[in-house]
Structures are given as C-alpha cells and as structure tokens.
Amino acid sequence: NPNEEGKVIQIGCYLEENKETQKIIFVLDTSEGVEDTQVYCFRTETDLLKAFTKFVRQSDPDVLTGYNIDGFDLYFILERAKILSIENEVSLLGRDGNKCVCIEMMGGSKQQGFKSKKNTKVNGRIDFDVYVVIDSIYKTKLDSLKLNFVSQYFLKNMQKDDVHWKEIKPLQEGSDADRAKLAKYCIKDCVLPIELIDKKDLLNFYVGQSKLTGTPMNQIIGRGQGFKIGVLFNHYIKKLNFILKCKRGRVQKEHVVGATVLDTIKGLWTDIFTMDFASLYPSIMREKNLC
Numbered sequence: 001n002p003n004e005e006g007k008v009i010q011i012g013c014y015l016e017e018n019k020e021t022q023k024i025i026f027v028l029d030t031s032e033g034v035e036d037t038q039v040y041c042f043r044t045e046t047d048l049l050k051a052f053t054k055f056v057r058q059s060d061p062d063v064l065t066g067y068n069i070d071g072f073d074l075y076f077i078l079e080r081a082k083i084l085s086i087e088n089e090v091s092l093l094g095r096d097g098n099k100c101v102c103i104e105m106m107g108g109s110k111q112q113g114f115k116s117k118k119n120t121k122v123n124g125r126i127d128f129d130v131y132v133v134i135d136s137i138y139k140t141k142l143d144s145l146k147l148n149f150v151s152q153y154f155l156k157n158m159q160k161d162d163v164h165w166k167e168i169k170p171l172q173e174g175s176d177a178d179r180a181k182l183a184k185y186c187i188k189d190c191v192l193p194i195e196l197i198d199k200k201d202l203l204n205f206y207v208g209q210s211k212l213t214g215t216p217m218n219q220i221i222g223r224g225q226g227f228k229i230g231v232l233f234n235h236y237i238k239k240l241n242f243i244l245k246c247k248r249g250r251v252q253k254e255h256v257v258g259a260t261v262l263d264t265i266k267g268l269w270t271d272i273f274t275m276d277f278a279s280l281y282p283s284i285m286r287e288k289n290l291c
Contacts, residue, residue: 002080062126068131
C-alpha cells in the first residue's frame with residue numbers, strides 16, 4: 001500500500017531496440033553488482049523516483065510495457081510521488097511535458113466480462129500492459145494469469161526467479177548481496193513480459209488491429225469485439241455522411257429470444273461455412289475431435 005509503510009525500493013528496466021537489449025536497475029540503498037545489468041544506487045526514494053523519470057525521458061521509448069504495470073507498478077510510483085510531494089517531476093513520463101495520470105474505470109466487454117481496472121495515460125507512448133493483453137486473448141485457455149504460470153506455459157524453460165513476496169522486505173533491509181539478489185529478481189520480471197511479447201507477437205497483433213480499425217492502440221488494448229466492430233462500422237457510415245449516436249453507460253436491455261438451434265444430422269459434410277466471431281463452436285469441435 002503506497003499510503004502506509006510501502007515505498008519504492010527498486011525499479012527494473014529492460015530496453016529493447018532492433019534486437020539490442022539493455023538492463024538497468026534503480027536501487028534504494030547500496031547493492032552489489034548484478035550480471036549484465038547497470039546498477040544505480042540512491043540514498044533516498046525521492047532521488048530514485050526522479051532518476052527513473054529522467055531515464056524514461058532520455059531513453060524515450062515508444063512502448064512502456066510490463067506485467068500489471070497499470071494495476072500496480074505505474075499506479076504505485078505515481079501515488080508515492082504524490083505522498084513525497086514530487087508528483088510534478090515524477091509524473092512527466094510522457095513526451096509532451098504533461099503529467100501522466102492513473103484513473104480507475106470499468107473496463108472489459110460482454111464477452112470477457114466487466115470489471116474495475118486502472119488505466120494509465122502516458123501521452124506519446126503506448127501503454128502496453130502484457131497482463132491486460134494476456135487476460136484479453138488467452139484468459140479462457142490458462143489456469144492462472146500469474147506471470148510465473150504464463151511464462152512457464154508459453155516460454156517453457158523461462159520463469160520468475162525464486163523469491164517469495166514475503167522475502168522482499170528482509171532482502172531490501174539486508175546486505176548488499178541481498179539487495180543484489182532482489183535486483184536480479186526485479187530484472188527477470190522485466191525480461192519475461194518482453195519475451196512474451198516476442199514469442200506470441202503480441203505487439204504486431206495489436207498494431208494490425210489498430211490499422212484495421214483505424215483506432216490508436218491505447219484505445220483498443222483489452223477491448224472486446226463489439227467495440228472494435230463498432231469503430232469499423234462508424235468509419236464505414238461516416239463515408240455515407242451518417243453519424244452514430246453514442247449512449248453513455250450500459251443500457252439495460254429487454255429480454256430477447258436467442259438463436260434457433262436445429263437438431264443435428266449425423267454425417268460427414270463438405271462446404272460448411274462458419275461465421276462465428278469468437279470461434280466458440282469450431283473450438284469445441286477441435287477440442288473434442290468432432291466432425
């Protein structure tokens with residue numbers, strides 16, 4: 001909790017550009033070196049947070065990513081900056097000189113379900129939270145959305161370092177070697193989301209959807225099929241000089257009769273055309289090996 005004893009003790013960063021990578025860790029207090037990683041140590045949390053913002057602005061990434069960075073990391077950093085009265089400096093993570101803000105809102109879709117979530121607006125950069133992306137695309141296929149499980153599932157031999165959350169505070173308050181162990185753990189948590197993006201080609205997946213719908217990526221990440229189809233429809237009718245009237249909030253609809261389900265006729269059939277956006281029935285057929 002950023003409002004109680006919680007404070008930012010380490011921030012890990014992993015830069016990737018044209019297949020070249022760089023690992024950086026910002027550590028509160030002193031630390032031993034970490035293999036293949038630039039380690040920067042600070043005496044105060046204020047200095048650490050300011051240095052992180054300066055680093056983001058100087059490295060100038062197009063995409064900010066991580067695992068649950070909206071729900072935790074960016075939110076926590078911004079809240080701590082408020083408490084330490086350095087919000088005007090630390091929140092300048094965007095490209096336009098304006099403060100980035102974290103807002104809580106209802107998100108999701110009818111297909112995926114609606115739930116409260118945090119969303120961080122960083123002007124000029126794509127906020128690409130891999131947790132939100134995995135939840136949107138693979139939720140029904142995974143037993144857990146925890147980073148360790150997702151990494152094992154998709155990356156096979158790659159997983160988080162073995163540090164339990166209860167060990168974090170003792171390690172930070174321990175020796176230089178202890179803080180180096182924690183730094184290595186933090187860096188691994190930065191590397192895994194990038195590996196997931198590359199392995200599943202997640203960034204190009206959303207770039208394609210953005211081009212198809214004519215919508216900025218920040219507005220479609222984690223959104224359902226209905227929203228994307230609505231945007232496409234809006235582009236189409238605009239060419240016909242029509243405008244859609246938007247209704248704010250979700251409207252309670254009257255009960256309607258569902259689709260007609262016909263009795264099956266056993267046999268092997270050819271020239272079958274399927275029009276199913278979520279591919280629910282074809283997925284069941286493949287899973288159960290049905291014809």
